[in-house]
Amino acid sequence: MIRVSIRYKLLLVILTLLLIPWMGYQYVREMKSFALQGQEEALLLTAGAIATVLHDRPELFSPEKSGPAVDSEIGDLQVMRLDHPLTMDGKLDDWGQLAQNTGHYSVPRLLKNPDNNESDLSFNHVLGSWGRYLYALFIVQDDVVTYRDTSYRRLDNSDHLRIYLRDENDKMTRYAVVAAKPGRMDVYAMDEDWRYPLTGDPIYSIVSYFRRLDNGYAIELRMPGSMVSGDARLAIAIADVDDTKERKLKTVLGTSAAKNTTDLGRVLIPSPEIDRILHGLDKPGTRIWIIDQNKYVRALVGDLSTSQYEASKLSGSNMKTLQLWMNKLLDPIFRLILNPPVAEFKDLPDDTRERNEAVIYQVLEGKPATDRRPSIDKKAELLMAAHPIFNNDKIMGAVIVERSSNNVVALQNQLLQNLIAVTVIVFALVGAALMTFAWRLTRRIRRLSKASGHAINPEGRLRVEHGLPDTKAGDEIGDLSRSISDMLTRLAHYTRYLERMPDTLAHELNNPLNVVNSSLENLGTQHPDIAQSKYMSRARNGVNRLGSLLASLTEAGNLEEALETEHHEKFNLNKMLAMFIEGYQESHPKFKQGFITQLPEHQVILEGSPDHIAQMMDKLLDNAMDFCVPDQPVSFSLSVWQNQAIIKVMNIGRTLPEGMEERLFDPMISLRRTGESRSHLGMGLHIVRLIANAHGGTAGARNNEAGNGVVFEIRLPLA
């Protein structure tokens, strides 16, 4: 049988409490996905709201025409939003970062190369808008810079810039921007062949400036935004003339490669109207993108990384002292389990021109959509919601709202932290409570088990002084204790009854025996002849035997009562035993082989009744002599060990059958063979044990080591 104590079983049961944090974890995870979903929905709502604001306002997306680009050769011009006005001085520094990245925005297309010769011409350009103006910067690589010779009326015989402009009324205008020297340039409206100005008057609304660079030149240009309002189309080209003598046009390189010069590109100006609307919607931690149908970014507000501020605010709020303390304590655990939201992460730059995610395609088909994507550096997860913008049932573009999931992660972490803290506290409390309960329970059960084990002494008598514990408890253990107590009492009564039995029996038998005895006596007195009869003597013999049997039956009972009332005195056991053995030898002259006695030199002081100790020794020696083989002496010794006097009586002879060692001392147990001369009821060793126990000692019997005899050992505590 495997022994598992209730304590450990309860401990195992407590382990099932671990399901609670697991459950909590599952719950928090589900909550996270709910929260993310909720946030997505919120984002979608935001996107929808923004889209609603932008519905049916095509002008917001001006000057672009709706509908997809028919010809990829048409170079749409992307205009950057500037945050300050520019000075027309040919210097690049006020363009800031944009001047460095011009190439990124433009792929010049060859418009004209009459001689088909190798071109050394190339340019980068960038367009910007601020206020009512549209700005353009062209950085041209050209090995030979040819200025205008003002003596010519023709304008296409020097390096110049061409502006193809078709206004919203489809009216085509051409402007040539020429420089006679570095500095302010002249602008003229041109004929279809770009040869002669339409009038001699320059156009002043367009301001331009020319500056020489090491390997070419830069042209700054400013024109009123109204020129490209509505659905106006625009293309800009650089015309190159290298030969100052012949002044022949060599190459024309433009932003649009359309063969038909009327197919010009759109001017994609970020709509200030949208910006204004969006700025009202700007929320920390949220980026709002507006894209047009061609997936070009038309507007962008907000900053994702501010959400970290919110996360920290979230985790710092509503913290009680205990929680703070717990969090501090459990920090290693948290760090093991949780991924804290990333404070810094990189995502698409603000000047992103185009968005290409699947969700964009979906939304441009007219369906609101949500998605999640990792940030560019994969450090954070972003939530996206996109909603189309309609204009008369036509899709004009879409709103994309993005937000990092950081605050959801932070929320989840906070919940998990709280969960862990609460779990730890609950676990500790419940565990402690259950352990205490288990400890108390097992202690009570063990106490009861111990007490009930000890409640009955080897003689089967209830030790009243050891009352059972918990008999007053109102629970099941109390019931158990009471029923055991009850059982023990009944058992004790029964044992008592059994013990009293010989006494009672002797009592009841004594009277008829007395009748027989006195009748025999009277018979003998009245009839002396009968008194001499052998039958008379046999009858008397029988009566005497009956009498001695009855006497030995009552002896134990009487002894017990005597022992209870006996006055105890201190005496020297050593001396007493010496006297006893001497007297015993004298009174048993027939036992010729005698006794081997071993007594210590020193005094062995015992507290008790010497008479009863003598009685005990008497029984022990009687017993040893009865079982001793002829001619073998009985050994008798006294020693002191561990504050106990140990009396040993050993005889060579019949060994004890197995299992008799204890039973031997029970009343009416005898190993004597029937038919032996003396009448025995097996009370002798019972009396030995009674006396030993009454002195707080024990009586035991075992076979000797040689296996040819029996040793009786009495241990009595010293005074």
Place this chain on the structure above:
Amino acid sequence: MSRKIAIVEDDPDQRENYADAMTMHGFEVTTYPNRREALKGFKNELPDLAILDIMLEDEPDGGFDLCRELRSMSRNLPIIFLTARDNDIDTVSGLRLDAWDYLTKPVNLQYLAVRVSSLFRIVDTLSARTVSDDKVFRLGDLMVDQQSMSITWKDQPLNLTLTEYWLVESMSRHPGHVRTYDHMMQVTRQSMVERNTINGYIRRIRNKFKEIDSNFDSIQTVFGVGYRWKS
């Protein structure tokens, strides 16, 4: 004039046997089966000696009660208790019933007669108040009067029963010599005597001496053998 003996015993067979034996020894016997009838008889006429069984019909201590009532009628009436158990003797002694002697069953009728005769002799001596010195011997502080079967210690009389007197007398007659249990059993003149019974007698005797002299230690135990009187 023959002595009158009252026997109170609930068992008719035993009662009649005692009566027959006592009659044979020349005593005049009246028998009673229970306490009430005995008391009625005693009020009519007091016997010279009473033999009482302790357990009388439905009264477990009927003999004790009867003894008390008898003692209130007469201070010097000899009373012999018949008991079935040794501890009854302790009870008698504990209740200070002034019984003159007690016998444990089974009773040897011969011994009973001896006892009764002895008690009558004591009664006679007490009433005669004659002290014949040849029947008295001294041993230190002990004085034994064989005539009145009485013993004094340091000139103070001891209230010993007949059996106790016999035991002290037996020991003191051979001071320094061990009186074995077997010998002492005969001295008690009872049929069934165990060593414990002897030990009990000696314990009670010692206690009675110690009531007079707490330093009394003249009776020595020879463990496993018997007792001796230390002179």
